[in-house]
Amino acid sequence: MTLQEYNMIHNDEDDEEFLQRYRKQRMEEMRQQLYSGQQFKQVFEISSGEAFLDTVDKEHKSTLIMIHIYEDDIPGTESLNGCMICLAAEYPTVKFCRVKSSLIGASTRFTNNALPALLVYKAGELIGNFVRITDQLGEDFFAVDLEAFLQECGLLPEKDLVLLTSIRNPSACYSEDSDLEID
Structure with missing residues (x-):
């Protein structure tokens, strides 16, 4: 394995971690928007x-x-x-x-x-x-x-x-x- 291949693999892992964090953060933002709406119930x-x-x-x-x-x-x-x-x-x-x-x-x-x-x-x-x-x-x-x-x-x-x-x-x-x- 060359140094370039090694760096590409680790960059892919970093990208995957970033995407997972981003998805989690975005889902939480969407939940907050969903639950922040006024509730009437009557x-x-x-x-x-x-x-x-x-x-x-x-x-x-x-x-x-x-x-x-x-x-x-x-x-x-x-x-x-x-x-x-x-x-x-x-x-x-x-x-x-x-x-x-x-x-x-x-x-x-x-x-x-x-x-x-x-x-x-x-x-x-x-x-x-x-x-x-x-x-x-x-x-x-x-x-x-x-x-x-x-x-x-x-x-x-x-x-x-x-x-x-x-x-x-x-x-x-x-x-x-x-x-x-x-x-």
Whole structure:
């Protein structure tokens, strides 16, 4: 083995060590970015038209916001409310909100013909608009139905990323009010 070959082998080993250190550092940076996002974990009630605009416009540009526009006596409202509560726990980085149509100045025609509605925003832009979502899901549906529908539309983050945040923060998955019983 010549001195040149010997140096090349050791340089390759140094390069490999450098690449391993770099990969490890980069993975840690990506984890930090993933876990540093705000966690919501609940459904927020919007109290006015101004609060609606603030929710859409003042949230961080990377935050996905889902707003359920409802009135209590509209078929499907109760199902969508329940689904939002479940999905808020499963997708803690998504901000789930709801607002009564009467509080944001919606017309009677809109209330009677378009509710329950689900609007999806990101960076202040409307990216999903589902009026009378019961046309797609029926009046009695479950969180898995809504989740599948939103995933088909590409409007929920990857489940793998959500699971990583849940593994990193196991309290996000545990609830005193859970129906899960393990004997």
